[in-house]
Each structure stands twice: as structure tokens, then as C-alpha cells.
Amino acid sequence: KQEVTQIPAALSVPEGENLVLNCSFTDSAIYNLQWFRQDPGKGLTSLLLIQSSQREQTSGRLNASLDKSSGRSTLYIAASQPGDSATYLCAVRPRNYGQNFVFGPGTRLSVLP
């Protein structure tokens, strides 16, 4: 059974810092991996989708990497801003379990002005 963990559970950084959020999954047989952002009281907003054949994806100040063999993905946020404060979740679509996303619990990020 695929399990997804995210460390740390919460993170506070001063504005302007570069930071890395981590996501680990137990089964490397994945179809793709997606990073989401969730603001308080809101649904999830898709940030980046990485297919299993890809190593990384970039969008603006965000860069997500994927290392299937070690079961890890990282989300790099450059020059963090207070508006980046939110919960970041990663979700893995396993290749072998009906292709439904399995979500991690999220990392709650606070960027302090």
C-alpha cells in the first residue's frame, strides 16, 4: 500500500529565504506526482505535476524534483514571500492501485515579513 509522508509538518521562515519542502513515498511504482497549495478555508490549487519519466518541473519561483528510486520529491521555493504562507501537499498517483492519488498530510508554511 502506497504511503506518503511530508517533513517537516510545519515551517516558519523569514521573508526572502529559499526553502525546501520534502515529500517521501513508499512505493516507487508511480504514474506521476503532484504538488498542491491549500490556503485556510479553501480547496487545493495545483502547483506542479511531474510525470514519472521526468526529473523536475519549474513554474516561476517554484521548482519540484522527483527521484523515484529513492521515493522522494522536493519542492523548492525561491525568495519566499508572505503570500507563500499556506499548507503544501504532495500527492502520488500509484501505478498499481487504481491510479488514484494518495496524499501526504502537508507542510504548513509561514513566511514572516
Added chain:
Amino acid sequence: EAGVAQSPRYKIIEKRQSVAFWCNPISGHATLYWYQQILGQGPKLLIQFQNNGVVDDSQLPKDRFSAERLKGVDSTLKIQPAKLEDSAVYLCASSYHSGNTIYFGEGSWLTVV
């Protein structure tokens, strides 16, 4: 392009009562998902539809939860009778087809008292 629409946004009911949530996916999206998100956790898939057929409902508590997507467009999720532990956010999501980026609605917040 309109996003995933959900209603109601908030609902408070007493235990043993019933409640229904409605979702209208992004136009043209064949795949529709209902997720349950308990505070502090990642979303958990309840049911996935492909057009009007059920692809995966393995985690749906079928003794009290039901869902339908009769015409392959909008969908309804019902809980009857509700329990205290059903207090959560019910997120609807859609994708063009299984394997693509998924887009979430803002969620329906349920409190059972």
C-alpha cells in the same frame, strides 16, 4: 474557464441527520472525484467517477455514504445518517481524464454536532 463548483460551502447538522453536497466539475472533464479531508490531514479519496460510471469506491463507507453522477456531469454526495466523525471538508475535484492534473473545488465544510 469556470472552476469546480461546490455547494453548500458550510453545513452544520445534528448526528443522525442527513446532508447532501453538490458538485459541478470543469466542463469537459470526464473524471470526477470526491475526497474527505479531516482537519490536519491530507484528503482521502471517497469515490471516483469516469463519466457516469464508478471507477473506485473502495474507501466509501457504503452503509452511510452514497454518491451519484447520473448524467456524467454534476454529482451529489449524500451522508445518511451522519456521525460526529464525519465532520470534515468534502472536496470535489475533476480532471480531463484519469492521469491528468486534477482541479479542486473550494470544498463543503461539514460540522456534525
